[in-house]
Amino acid sequence: MQLTQKKERQRKGETVRSLLSAASASLLLAVPLAHAEDTHQHHADHQHHTDGAPEQPWRVDIGTMRYSEKDRISVSEQNFRARRQLDEENALTLRADYDSVSGASPTGTTKIQTTSGASGTAYMASFHSTRMAAGLDWETGISPDARLTLSGDHSTSKMNKSSGIGTTVARDFNQRNTTLIAGASYSVDTIDMDIKTELTPDSTATIRATSEKKDQIDLQLGGTQVLSRGTLLQLNFVHSHASGYMTNTHKLISVVHPLTGETLTYSPLTEKRPDKRDSNALYAQINQALGSGVLYSSYRYFQDSWGIKAHTVDFKYRQPVTEKLYVQPHIRTYSQDAADFYRSMLAVGETPVYASADYRLAKLRTNSAGVKLGYKPTFGGELTARAEVMRQNGEQHPQDAIGVQRTAELFPELEATIFHIGYTTSF
């Protein structure tokens, strides 16, 4: 009996030592690199035994989202991610995603056709598509202070395929309070469908091609800085260069009478976008511990060679309610200018080089607000549930509207709800 108790005490002592060493290893080793990474970050719960073997080598995230637009499309999406810490230097992450989209989407044409206000028939178009995607990340240490990540991705749907590779290098400095990150990625997208000649009447347009490609290169330079015991700053700059087919084959532009604005019998035109796009995004994020809560603030400035400038501001505040439950309200606002070639409509006889009436290239604003609950159940892991509402508004009466179209509401306002449930566990 005494022998059993002695063994029990010894075992408890070993467990305490193991936990203490794991905690210090977590603090001294894992923390700076955790800040160095973005989508492939370490986590503080990746503790190690003193012999180097990971204590909880697996981390699994699963989630499902339902996105519903009022009178428009709905998206159902499932996401899975499993990360395996192979040893102290190496980790593999497998990612998989499936989504299904169905419903109606604005084509870009105007709502009304005549001065009497008769409605157009091509204002909305219904569609249905499913998409599957998978990705793999390999993280490895290349020196005591530097880490390399290699990634590969592939997605496929009935008409679209996309493949990409990427790499990032993160290097720690200044007692691991500073991390610099550099990265590059390359992707190729293929569209397999009948593609009509651009900027020609939709009703008579001929099929120009059945497949088109787009390449994109992204370059990233960024860093993180520990500002205090409870403040972390991230700055990131990403330059993207895309070339190839970027026209949306489903979008149209109304052709109207130059004085009355009536569409009469004019067929809408197919759209055309430039085949080059250079964009720059500057992103800043601050995580600030406030008591037991954390405030996440971020700002992004975006501009591209299509003439779009955009600002995004995002705030989340995570506040524990009990040891097992936290609540996280969220607000986000986004605004963008119109692309240079955005036209709400064209007058008969106009022959622009590029033109699109896709409202996503118009001047617009998006506001979102929501709340998330996180709960740690007794069986382990963490459950999350989130509800969010999103509204998108734009110019209802743009300056290029003609005749009767000035009286119409041209921007297709959007109201959407997002529900998301997730579960994360380590073992």
Next chain:
Amino acid sequence: MVFRKLLACLMVAGALSGCSTMQSAMQSVQPWEKDQLAKEEMQLVPDRMEEFFDGRVYFSRESAFGGKGIGGGGCGCN
């Protein structure tokens, strides 16, 4: 309007908290002082599912994209 006022208040609060912590930024935080930074909720991406789903929604409804990182696979769509 209420939304914008709330947003403006939060931006001011965020800027003030950032300024106050900049003063202590010159002093390096020692490894044994990183207990708070080591917590899950202090990671840059504390919830990867939330990050992923948000990225999918906004990428398909707005013209701006990226900034947080690179790669991650496209959708082949325009």
